[in-house]
Amino acid sequence: MGREIGAGRTSPSMVRRSASLLRRWGAGGGKSSLHSHLRWAGFFFVLPALIHLVIFKFYPMLQAFRLSFFRYDLMSPPVFTGLENYKLLWENPLFHQSFWVSVKYMFGVSIPEWFFALGLALLLNRRMPGRAVIRLAYFFPIAMSQIVVAMVWKFMYHPFGLVNTILETFGIGRINWLSMEESALPALIAIGIWRGIPLFGVIYLAGLQAIPKEYHEAAIIDGAGVFQRFFYVTIPLLLPTIMFVMVLSLLSAVKVFLNPLVMTEGGPNGTTRVLPYFIYETGFAFFRMGEAAAASMVLFVFLFGLTLIQLRLLRRGGVE
């Protein structure tokens, strides 16, 4: 009771203090002074990130956009050529090949990721002994440096590497995974999937754990079995997360660069030359910076389109 009395005494004084603070702010600069104070404070908090974005993201993007209308070889001054670079790209069969390699890689990695990651998340969402350790183990590939992953897998795919050694025990002959046209891209896709599953698994897991258990309990009492609960409760409530994972996995897959660079250098015969590698090669191996910039613009438009679709789907996936 003493506490109640105390609260009664302090509360009005707190209200008075707040009111006088608001009045002072109000007197300082007219009606919306407090709001403009808060707006400016918010702006200054965001400013460092904004400066970083402008200098390191937007400015290079604008420069790349500008460069895509010039012929430039890093030696002589850029020459304005209008849409010539885009025309060259359109006529370049290697660009078309790269585009389709990227599309194959993107869907080849993403689609299995959606399902395997969901399966992993469902498994890890169950109560079982050692769950924390298992979660940590599955998360490990994300913690490893990408270059280390690429190097390790290059050794594993070597004709005398671990993959072939294991296959040999099953009576399958040694395959030169990264040097054959049929196997190089699938080999890279496999790494992409292996690395993506834990990350998206963790996102799915967070989504699953955000579903209140009452929904499942209500469904149990309503008579829904395990599969009915999965399709009528889990999936619909997980839909925003599913949409998020789908688009995020597509975007991250289409940007892959390091693995083809370290493991295959785009080969054999361009079968692993994904668009980012094509851009790198055109710019820094052939010094056709304008064409490379044009290709990066095409990639940008493609990614932007995907992002727009994501936003649409996310909005539709939202429950309320």
Next chain:
Amino acid sequence: MGEVLLEDLTKDFGEVIAVKEVNLTIHDGEFVVLLGPSGCGKTTTLRMIAGLEEITSGRILLDERVLNDVHPRDRDIAMVFQNYALYPHMSVYKNMAFGLKMRKVAKDEIDRKVKSAAGILGIETLLGRYPGKLSGGQRQRVTLGRAIVRDPRVFLFDEPLSNLDAKLRVQTRVELLKLHQHLAATSIYVTHDQVEAMTMGDRIVVMHEGVIQQVGPPMEVYQNPANQFVAGFIGSPAMNFLSATVRFEAGRTFLEGAGFRIPLPTERAGGLAGREGDEIVFGIRPEDMRLGAEGEIEGAVEIIEPVGSDIFLDLSVGGASLTARVESSVRMSQGERVRLHADPARVHAFDPETGVTLV
């Protein structure tokens, strides 16, 4: 029919015993309220009846059928959850129809039942809406609708009004009772709100630390609490407890303490026989005292709390705190010394060790 029988029902979570040897019969059509503070085991008991919690030992029977190993969907029980648990991605109609759809009831039949339940609850116009677009009260009705359509033998309610504001809670309480009268189905209702328990229950089951403290009609539990816990838990403001000593003088029994000396009627003093000089806990409810110059309790007014219809006086009696309810016309000032007369028929005494009611 819908008679629920709990036999030595026990639930432990490792070291913690949540529910301990609960024995209870809930008759067909009865409205029973499980009441107690947080962690007293009331919700766990309800969840065991629903089949959402495994039973450690004991049995649950519904109309003589043992439910222990029966799947929740086959128990013929519906549950109303505290947070409504309405599927947010389904319309009100689909929410209500879901249980029937899972049981493969024909579409026409589902339609008829959903519309009938919606009619009872007055939510026909909401059937096309999604739960996110409903108010708290409307959601509550839909939750009830989802339970009603299944026409179960037993309704379980897990603090269904706790998310509603005070006004709506009172209103929904009345509607729930009308609904119960209309359906005449067995209802087991969990709450920590003693007002809900008092107003709704045919019988109240007071629980504490997993153990049933008392079972009985609301007024009986209020007037004749089985122990100090029940006495203190039910009633607002709570019953006053003061340390006292038992005295026998000239064939009469007195409860004596600092600032009071209460004579007990002979017919009520039986429980104190042979306890001369013993320390006990004297209990009296705030409304069971009245101001009077001859009063046996003397104290100084510390705080005056007018609540409109009455005034609550917080007094210091021999250093201890005591709350009395007096008429709103009474004029008092802080620090004033007053005397109160305790209604001898309403005086309680408890064993300080066990809390068991002596008087």
